[in-house]
Amino acid sequence: MLSMLRLTVITLLLAPQLAGAESLVSSLSDEAIEITSSFTGSRIVVFGVVRDEQETLDEAEYEIAIVVQGPESEIVARRKDRIFGLWINAASQPFFKVPSYYVVHMSENFSLVASEELVAQYKLGLANLNFVRSAYSPEARGFADAVIDIRRRENLFAERPAAVAFLAPNVFRTTFFLPAIVPVGTYRVSVFLFRQEKLLAAKTENLDIAKTGLSDNIARFARAQGALYGIMTVGLALFIGWFAGVIFRRS
Amino acid sequence: MQFYLPIAELSVNIFTILGMGAAVGFLSGMFGVGGGFLMTPLLIFIGIPPPVAVGTEASQIAASSFSGVLVHLRRKSVDIKLGTVLLIGGVVGSFFGIMLFRFLRDAGQLDLIIALSYVIFLGIVGSLMLVESLRAIGRSRKTGAPPPLRRPGQHLWIHRLPFKMRFKRSKLYVSAVPVLVLGALVGVLASIMGVGGGFIMVPAMIYLLKVPTNVVIGTSLFQIMFVTAFTAVMQAATNFTVDMLLAVTLMVGGAIGAQFGAQMGQKLRGEQLRALLAILVLGVGVRFLMTLVIQPDSLYSIAAGAH
Known part of the structure; x- marks a missing residue:
C-alpha cells in the first residue's frame, strides 16, 4: 500500500532585497506533511520561479541550491572491535x-562552478555540517564519516549535484524523497539563488512533519504515559489469553 | 499488507508476524514450552531492535501463560502459596533486571549481553536436553517401554537452609530462600532475555525443590504470568520498549498455532519431542553465537544520546 503525499513549495523570487535585482518570496502550498501508519515514504516537491523585476536580462544563468534539514539531536556513534573473538x-x-x-x-551548473569557500560559507553539503566540522581528531573524523555513511544508506542524508532541473531559464523544480523512517518535527526548506559566486537571494520556510493514525497515536501515548500504556498492553494480553482459552475449550 | 510498528519504528508485513506467531505457537503447543526463547530471537533475526523484541515478548508470554494458568487452576494443579513466594522473588529479580537493561543500553552493551545470555543458557539447556533425550531414546529402543522420570530420593543441601515454609498443595516443607532465589533468577531472565524462564524453572522445581510433577507446570506458569506481566509494564514505563501492535499480532498468531501444535504433540513420543526441542534450542544458540563471531557488515552504529 503506497501512500504518497506530495507537497509543492512554490517559491516566487521577486522584489529586490539583496545585491541583485532578484530576491525571494516563497510560500508553501502546504505547511505540514502527515504520515499515516501504512507510510512507505513521501515526497516534497520544490518548485520556483525567479522573477527579475528590473528585467536586467543577464546572459549568465541562475544557480540553485536547495536544502531540506530535519530536527537536530544528540547521538552516540559506536565502533565494534574484536575482543576475545x-x-x-x-x-x-x-x-x-x-x-x-x-x-x-x-x-x-552550481555544483560545477561553485568554489569550496562559497559552499562552506552557506554550509551546503554534508562535509559542512556542524558536527562534521567540529570533529577535529582523525578518530572523531572517522566516527563522523561513519555517521554520514549510515544515514546515507538509510536515505536520510544525501547530496545530489544535478537534482534541480530548469524547466525554463527562470523556472526550476526538484523533488525530495522522505523515507518511511523520517523522524517527525519541524523541517527547514532553504532555497539559495546564486549567480557567478554571488548570493542573489535566499529563503527558508518551515515544514512540519507529523505522523498520524493508529501507530503514531500509540507511539505518543507510550512516550507520554509509559506505565499506563504498559498496564493497557498487559490487560489486552490477558484478555487475548483468556479469550484464546475460551475458544480452546469449546473446540 | 504492510503496517508500521510504532515502537520498533519499522514497517513489517502483518502476515509475516502472524505467521511467526503461529509457527512459534505451534512449537510451544507441541513441546509444552512458553516459546519466548524462540520468539525473541526470531524477532531479532527479522530486524526488530533487540530491546524492543525483549520488551514486547514479555507481554506475549503473559498472554499465553494466562491461558495455561486458567486451565491448571480448573484442574487445581497450581500451588498458589509456592507460586506467590516464587513471584515475590520474580518481581524483585525483574526490577533489578530492568535497571540492568537500562544501564547496559546506555553503555551500548545491551545487544551483546542479550546475545551472550542466549548463547550460554540455550547452549547449556540444549546440550543437557539432547544428551538426556538421546539416552532415553536408546533405553526405550532396548526395553521397548518409555523410561520413568528419575527422581532421586535423598535430601539435598537446599533442604537444610533456614526460614522453612510449609506448602500444603505440594506436600513440601522447604526453606523460602531457594524459592525466592529461583524466582528472582527467572525474573532477571524475563527482563534481559524476553523469556518466561520455564526452561530453568521447571527442572529446578523438580530436581532442586522436589515439587511433585503434577503441580510443577501450573505453578511455574502462575509465576511466569505475573512476572512477565510485571516486566512488560516496567519495560513500557522505563525503557519504552513494548510494541503494542507487534505484541497483539503475535498473540493472535500464537493462540491459533498453539491449538494445532498441542494436537501434533500428542502423536509424538516424549523423548523424541525432547530431542527435537533440544536441537531447536541448540540451533538458536548457535545462530546467536554466529552474530557475535562473524565480522558485521558495518562496524559502526548510531544510538540516541545519553541525555
Missing part, C-alpha cells in the same frame, strides 16, 4: 546537533 562495541564518540535528515539538491 567476539565483535563488541568498544570505542564511542558523542555528537551534538546532528540533523535527523539532511539532503541538498543543486542545479548542475
